[in-house]
Amino acid sequence: MTPSSFRTWQSVQAEVLRRIHARDWKPGDLIPNEADLAVEFGCARATVNRALRAVAETGLLDRRRKAGTRVAAQPVAKATLEIAVIRHEVEARGDTYDHLLIERHYLTPPLAISGAMRTGSTEKLLHVRALHLAEGAPYALENRWINMRVVPEAMNEPFDRVSANEWLLQHAAYTHGDIAFSAIQANGADADSLGIAENSAVLAIDRLTWNREASVTKVQLLFTPGYQLRTGL
Amino acid sequence: MTPSSFRTWQSVQAEVLRRIHARDWKPGDLIPNEADLAVEFGCARATVNRALRAVAETGLLDRRRKAGTRVAAQPVAKATLEIAVIRHEVEARGDTYDHLLIERHYLTPPLAISGAMRTGSTEKLLHVRALHLAEGAPYALENRWINMRVVPEAMNEPFDRVSANEWLLQHAAYTHGDIAFSAIQANGADADSLGIAENSAVLAIDRLTWNREASVTKVQLLFTPGYQLRTGL
DNA sequence: TATATCTTTATGTGCATACATAATAATCTG
DNA sequence: CAGATTATTATGTATGCACATAAAGATATA
Structure with a gap:
């Protein structure tokens, strides 16, 4: 030997x-x-x-x-998903990207939101709903709440040209966060925005990010049916 | 300074x-x-x-x-999902785990399967369908194809006591693989096995593993509605 | 001017050594 | 013999040094 x-x-x-x-x-x-x-x-x-x-x-x-x-007796497979800015994800597939702001309001959120984000139950947050398009067709629906106490500059940002998805990465750092993947049935409004039948199965990505003790943003992304999140092992 | x-x-x-x-x-x-x-x-x-x-x-x-x-100008969030043996996942939540073999056949697979696994179109594969239970209730449905040319020992394995999910990790190494997450509507048979309404939205994990040039196994896991795959950022 | 070659620079890696640390194994002690 | 103490050991990490390598920039060449 x-x-x-x-x-x-x-x-x-x-x-x-x-x-x-x-x-x-x-x-x-x-x-x-x-x-x-x-x-x-x-x-x-x-x-x-x-x-x-x-x-x-x-x-x-x-x-x-x-x-x-x-x-390892029973190796735990570790799949690393790279969650990029949606514009980049679409462009990486060679498709043209577009973005459509649906609504943008500064209001008191439902308790489920203020609870998860640990903001006061009466504290107003910026709510943004937007549609991401690939080749002109709906790609993903973004439903986002932004903590204005942490990112006050967002107040002056219309989010019509640059999506909140992209703007926040540039302007708001986070120290940690949680992310969850699940399958849900699209409700009326969401199905409508995505141009799909009500109750269609859509992949949902729920993300909540923090900067130290304060929540930065809570976002849900709903992807059109057929969307697959892939990676290697 | x-x-x-x-x-x-x-x-x-x-x-x-x-x-x-x-x-x-x-x-x-x-x-x-x-x-x-x-x-x-x-x-x-x-x-x-x-x-x-x-x-x-x-x-x-x-x-x-x-x-x-x-x-990084636009940091790509990397979410590392740990895909453990289902029994461990269930037991980690403090629930009792159980496993039910639904069917186990040695047969020629549909072309979609033999194509993806790059086995001959007439080559038989071992097909296993099984239900994973948490606290007696359906947790996930496993639909698996095993390449007997790579894992011949599986032929003698009934998969009634130990799930294929667990047995394969112990007995078949893989060099690489792909994994995909998506949301699909449960069809009749699957909805039935999971005890849910037809067309319910379920989270699907599709995995295909390889050992060098040969496919080892292709598996789809369907999780009951409400299931969330979570991790930190 | 376009292209090829050299130079420079920041990261990438290897090595030998030393010591830190956690956890097991051995030993001591009441 | 149970429980506390000590020794041992494998991994974890810091250091200084050397050289490898990729890529940007400078320079030379056709």
């Missing part, structure tokens, strides 16, 4: 993945420690560390100090 | 994030190079590199050799 040379962390990663896929290292198995692998691969421990860390991030390895590194 | 000391890559990362959130570094801005930041933070360049790499992975920074590092 030649002390085969894997000098880059990528090649070490590839070899580690090969061994896992070839079931040379089976689910649940404890693999050799970094120092031993470094000797075997003919590289520095830091290089092995970098490779193992990368594999562990995909969920295929479990690492614990002292306990060592083992192949 | 004290040469404030950020000695760990996490603290450097936190400081970088702080500057971005505080709009000290605005979207589109070029930030100082690693060497300069290392001097400013009083740490090694490798430490700065580690921190910036981590931030770049979240999409908040764009890094290019020679061009330097700049704050």
Whole structure:
């Protein structure tokens, strides 16, 4: 057995993945420690560390100090969805993008909204409803609430040329947020805006973002039937 | 200005994030190079590199050799969904899990399936339909095709005690795969199995996994109405 | 002027070493 | 023997250095 040379962390990663896929290292198995692998691969421990860390991030390895590194018994598939600005998403498909502001009001929101956004129950928020179009056809419907205490500049923004979707990314930073994906039946108004039959199944993306302790914006995007959110594994 | 000391890559990362959130570094801005930041933070360049790499992975920074590092003008939100074994997902919510095999046949699949899986149009595949239950109520419907040429051991597996969902993770490794999320209206048979009204909107997860050049399995999971796939940002 | 080549620069990576830290294993102690 | 203490060990990370590499910019060439 030649002390085969894997000098880059990528090649070490590839070899580690090969061994896992070839079931040379089976689910649940404890693999050799970094120092031993470094000797075997003919590289520095830091290089092995970098490779193992990368594999562990995909969920295929479990690492614990002292306990060592083992192949995940039941790897949790991690699908990373890239939620881009809708204009970019549409243009990336080679379609022409367009945007239509439906309504824009400054008003007291329903309790469900002020509750989720932790704004006062009587505090007014900016409400924007807009339609995103691809090749002239409805693509997604945006229903958004904006916390004016956090993004006061939004008050002067008409959102007719630049969508709120895009404007906020440029003008309002967030520290964290939640996102949820679900299937819902389009109600009358929404179905109407999207130009689809009432009760059609549409994919909904609900996002709520925060800046420190304050909510920035809460948005629901409804995509026309047939829309698929895809990614690799 | 004290040469404030950020000695760990996490603290450097936190400081970088702080500057971005505080709009000290605005979207589109070029930030100082690693060497300069290392001097400013009083740490090694490798430490700065580690921190910036981590931030770049979240999409908040764009890094290019020679061009330097700049704050993403329109950060692409990356939502990492962890798709676990359904039993674990249910048990993690504190619910009792159960599993019901509906059918299991070895037959020639529709062309749409053999086409996607790149198996011969006359090649038989193992077809499994099963219902996952949480607290006795339908949770998700699994509709799966398994490539027996890749996982021949599946032939002897009844899938009545252990779900195909779980068994495959233990017994069949995959090198890569695709996953898609969409909203569809449940057809008669599916609605029936899930115990919901026909045409109800259900969230569908379609997954196709491969081992090198060969498809391993193609599966569609339909979740009962109301189901939300959530994660942080 | 258009194109090719060189130079410069910022990030990307490897290595050897040292020490930190968490968690297990071994040992001691009442 | 239970429980507390200590030792051991594998991963985690910081450092300084060297060199690789991509890409922008400068320069040379046809």
